[in-house]
Amino acid sequence: MTATLRAVVPSDCDLICKHRHDMFLAAGDADAAAAAMSPVYKAWQQQALRSGAYFGFIAEVDGTAIGGVGLMVVNWPPHQLHPDITQRGYVLNVFVEPEYRGKGIAKQMMAAADAELKRRGVTHAVLTATDQARPVYEKDGWQQTAQMAKQVF
Template sequence: MKVYSFRPVAPEDQALICRHRVEMFRASGRDEAVLAEMDGPFGEWLRPRLASGAYFGWLGLAADDEVVAGIGMMVIDWPPHPSHPTQSARGYILNVFVEPDHRGRGLASALMDLAMEEARRRGLDHMILHATRMGRPLYETLGWSQTSEMGLSLREGGLMTKLR
C-alpha cells in the first residue's frame, strides 16, 4: 500500500494544474481540439487566482514526493439561495484528478475531505461541483447529490447559432 501526503497548491504549480485539468476532461471523453483550445486561456485565468489565493487546493504526493493527484477550490460569489439562504457565497470544487496508476486508493476521497474541511473552516453552508461520470459515485458516497442545473452553449454551433 502506497503512503500519500498532501500539500497546498502554490503559484508554481500552475502548469501541473493545467495538465490535470486537461487530463480530467480527456478521461471524461472531451474533444481533443476543444481541450487544446481551452488549455492556454485556462492557464491565463488561473495565474492571477493562484497568486491571490482565490483559487486554492491541495496536491496528493506519493512517497517519493511525485504529485499524483490534485483538487482545486474557490469561494464563489452567489446570491442567497434556498441551499444557503443567509450567505452570498458557496464553495466550488474543480479539477479533481488522480493519475491512473494511483486511482482506487482513496486519494480523491482524501482530497475531498480536505476541501470540505476548508469549507467548514470558512463557514460555508453549501458547496457545488460538476461531476464527471467517473467521479459521480465518489461524490455520492460523500453525501453529494444531483442538482437541477442546466446549461446552454452560445458558441458557434450552439443553440443561438441554430436560431439565427
C-alpha cells in the first residue's frame, strides 16, 4: 500500500499530539501518553511547527491522516565517530494507525524523512525506538547506540 505524503503544517498540531499520545500508549507508556497531551507539550509543538524547527510528513489514504513522522535538526558537537558533523537529524513521533501497520507506510515515511534530511544537508540522524519498533528500524539500516538518559534534580 502506498500512502500520499504531505508536509506537516502548523494546523496539524492536534493531529501530531494525538499520534504522539497513541504512539506512547501502543508502547505501554501511559505516563508518556498523558504527557503528550499536556498543555506544555502542545504549546511546544505549536511553537516548533510555527518556527519550522519541527517539520516532517503526514501520511494520508483517501484524504484521511493515517500516520506521521516528525523531524528536527539539532546542533551537536563533533566527536570521534563523526568528527566533521555539527548537527544531527532527530526523528520523532513516528506513528501509523494500527489498521495500516505492516503495509509499508512507516518505511515510506522514513524514506521521505531520509530524503528531507539529506536535502537539508544532514548526514547523521538519531531516534529513540521502542523494543517493538527496533526491528523495523534495524531493517532500514538504523543501529542501536549506547546513549543513556537521566533526570537531573
